[in-house]
Amino acid sequence: MALQTWTLVDVEAASSAPDATFLPENGDGPARGCSVSQTVLRGGLREGVRAVEVNNGSFRFVVLPDRGMGLWKGWLGDVELGWKSPVKGPVNPAFVPIWEESGLGWLSGFDELLCRCGLESNGAPDRDDNGRLKYPLHGKIANTPAHRVDVSIDDASGEIAVSGIVDEARMYHNKLRMKSTVRTRAGLPGLTVVDEVTNLSAENGELQLVYHINFGQPLLDPGSRFVAPIRTLVPRDARAAEGVAAWDTYGQEQPGFTEQVYFMELAAGEDGRTQTLLRNAHGNQGVSLHFNKKQLPCFTLWKSTQAASDGYVTGLEPGINFPNPRSYEKEHARVATLKPGQTLRFEIELEVHATAESVSQAEQNIAALQGAVKPRIFERPMPRWTSAAEG
Amino acid sequence: MALQTWTLVDVEAASSAPDATFLPENGDGPARGCSVSQTVLRGGLREGVRAVEVNNGSFRFVVLPDRGMGLWKGWLGDVELGWKSPVKGPVNPAFVPIWEESGLGWLSGFDELLCRCGLESNGAPDRDDNGRLKYPLHGKIANTPAHRVDVSIDDASGEIAVSGIVDEARMYHNKLRMKSTVRTRAGLPGLTVVDEVTNLSAENGELQLVYHINFGQPLLDPGSRFVAPIRTLVPRDARAAEGVAAWDTYGQEQPGFTEQVYFMELAAGEDGRTQTLLRNAHGNQGVSLHFNKKQLPCFTLWKSTQAASDGYVTGLEPGINFPNPRSYEKEHARVATLKPGQTLRFEIELEVHATAESVSQAEQNIAALQGAVKPRIFERPMPRWTSAAEG
């Protein structure tokens, strides 16, 4: 049999698989060396969280169905993807106080390589006219468990997939369903995330979506550089403006470093495809994101190079919006409206570079995308881009 | 042996039964065909929720001890009780943000056939003088797990019971205990809920209680009708007033339909017993509630015939109060005071009608209760009934 499938979670069938490792039927076929393992984590804040580890023979990564199909960490040889959060995750959503009045409770669960900010809202906390928290930091999807999870290994092609369905829905509110599939193939140095967000409602629905993709040490080191084809770059606020001259490089660990955030429009090919790269100081390790600007027109770079113990990290964040407060994004038409039954599709490829050649090739690709486009780098926050720039 | 009992949950004994099915000892006795099964649900938002399914040979239903002894769904042949909520429940209370500042977080857990609103408070969100959320929508009891759960099958009489004890108690606050028993008998087309609420405190306690009993498709269809012996009916607000001419019938799915709510005093027999009926368009399926007006003097009808995907549903809601904000109900003496040790008892019978004859008989019973009483149907919200009518 070519394609084997296993169901890990299916609430309709009231079933949940015990911890297990799934292997290709034909151990000598194209899926040789591949496996998918489910472990239910125990203890501390991670009690009860399912970790689904995919190993394609050279690249390993962990999918977290209970954290909105986030990706926890990844490993390719020496290259480790992810970061060391002050939070010992992955955190069971039951322990994350996203409705803490500060609006920042989401941070109590934040330790992933890739987590989604959305679906109804993301960005900085936003309040209603009475000052009541309406949209907490980065929304709910990263703390919503998938109610259906499937795994497949295709013995013929070596393809592996983990898919999950997560609903962000309640009566009298938005009813969005995300079907997320994380795919890789035997030996591939990376993975692809394909998310389809469907409006289950007979009324219009609204969507914000930012992919918060985070890297720390050792990949991120002093002298690391972010490389991307830039059309326009805007510092989010005065603090980011301070660092705009060195916006694309990373310094030493600096205790007390206040985050710097840059909003960008990237250049892209005619088909909309574009690429960004994070490379280390030596240029012999890196990671690229490939995505389509037609799907994800906004790009945010988050630099937070505090001490390692406080979370030395950068976030590469393609999205349909910038992480301003939702009301600001709505005003600037960066909230998507989905008609009843409508589905929007988002695809991001994460490619790991384990050699100087691979890093160099990525830089050449990005240079080609940049081509004759002259980057406009603003030195201060600009209206329509960032709420900090408004009167 | 006539009466068999099993303990599913007993925190005193630190015990919790594994998934199991309980059967009458004598397979050919009066309890023939009866069973009670416990399943701990897994995955998504329902992770860890105990589902106790009772089958009396013809009628099946599911009790949810971890959701305050709510009833999830029921089935009698073709007749399905319950509704299709946008929420994929039953939801573990750990995932329900009832303290979300909007006060509406309760909706994130709402998908039952029968859930209780209470015990200290229910109704619309209510705030203190500083604008802080004091009583979130519908209170806490539906998201409080039972700490003791027992099951019994009586081989002699065919009686089956599931009982649970749920405390809503904390230091310096109300200390109420609800002992709930859901009973049925072999072959009976329905069940009876008996709740005893006791004030555990040496000080007075306060109680609000509304039974939110909800029906959707296919039982609820366009042309369905609500039938009850009416003394007085008051639309809750201007929106309900718009629909008062057709208050007792249901229309097609209507995307974006805004809920309409009617408050009533019902007619009843001298003993206080009364009955309400929901019947489908063809009059060949329906469900009756039997209860005592002396226990549950207020009746609320909730109509929410949005599209199926958004929750086409109606709620029949006997209560000791109307679901206005708690402070309004307190002002109008619809909050019960329980003396130290005092117990109040509430009983609701849910009878399923699977034939036109049975529906017709229910209509005749209700006509008899109506008798010579002339219903007063107000066309607009009235003071003392609804907070929307107050200056």
Next chain:
Amino acid sequence: MALQTWTLVDVEAASSAPDATFLPENGDGPARGCSVSQTVLRGGLREGVRAVEVNNGSFRFVVLPDRGMGLWKGWLGDVELGWKSPVKGPVNPAFVPIWEESGLGWLSGFDELLCRCGLESNGAPDRDDNGRLKYPLHGKIANTPAHRVDVSIDDASGEIAVSGIVDEARMYHNKLRMKSTVRTRAGLPGLTVVDEVTNLSAENGELQLVYHINFGQPLLDPGSRFVAPIRTLVPRDARAAEGVAAWDTYGQEQPGFTEQVYFMELAAGEDGRTQTLLRNAHGNQGVSLHFNKKQLPCFTLWKSTQAASDGYVTGLEPGINFPNPRSYEKEHARVATLKPGQTLRFEIELEVHATAESVSQAEQNIAALQGAVKPRIFERPMPRWTSAAEG
């Protein structure tokens, strides 16, 4: 082998021990009769909470790793330590709404013999300038699960220890780690808690810490007395001032009793060591706390002698601060600052007195500590001590 160790929880290894009892290898050695048992509790609000029961042959007690290494109850022959809370705990932190807008949600999880209030904050709820809850009652540590738990039995010395590591940490906020060890020895009528709080951050961290150690019936009875070497005593508020004449004795159960709280500076030996005693009316049962005033300079006595059903209880509370709102304590220099990597150590010994002789000996010890120091008992709240005394 002398020292045996077992790991109950280790999130790094994704491991969590099944329910088990651990015994000394040599059943006839000094650890004769000792055992440590782990049970994961099931049902109600305690679903999933690990209870680790230590039995040293004469004294038994229960450690709760998932509730910030709190102690649930203890037993020495007839003497029961702990109290009967209106809450049926121990409560899984996932069910405790500490961010409820009242700021009092912590009470929904409060039923322990010993729980910590901290680490970033404790005391009465505190709000920011916008009136938003910033520091909920008593902070987060009591509702944070340990991510590493170890048990040891030393066959040579008869020593038993349960240790746990609990982090209160998140990005852009405090990052404190508490390593807590609860120790006892075969036959010892008590236990010692040693907590080491380390600032994991490269920036300064801030710490508040109060040990909320609670006793109820039958140990606490009418005529019980609190005995301590007093330098200064200040009633917290007008209500406490009402009772200052009898501040050290306990009355009958009194329904509706409003709590009375006294703040103290104790006398101590030159090494800082001091002792407090709670003794019953007959003086034949009691419990002492031994600790060091250099570590824990503030002492709070909480009297709450309501009816048994409402929680007849007293709290003996050594701390580095008084449980005023955090901003008040900060203003009065009772918030500790920890430099990067700095560790503060706290040790409390809990000694059970099961005989009149033992109680009497404790009274003599305390009299010696009091020595020539003349207690200053203020009759009303004093500035700098309690926020109730400020303009």
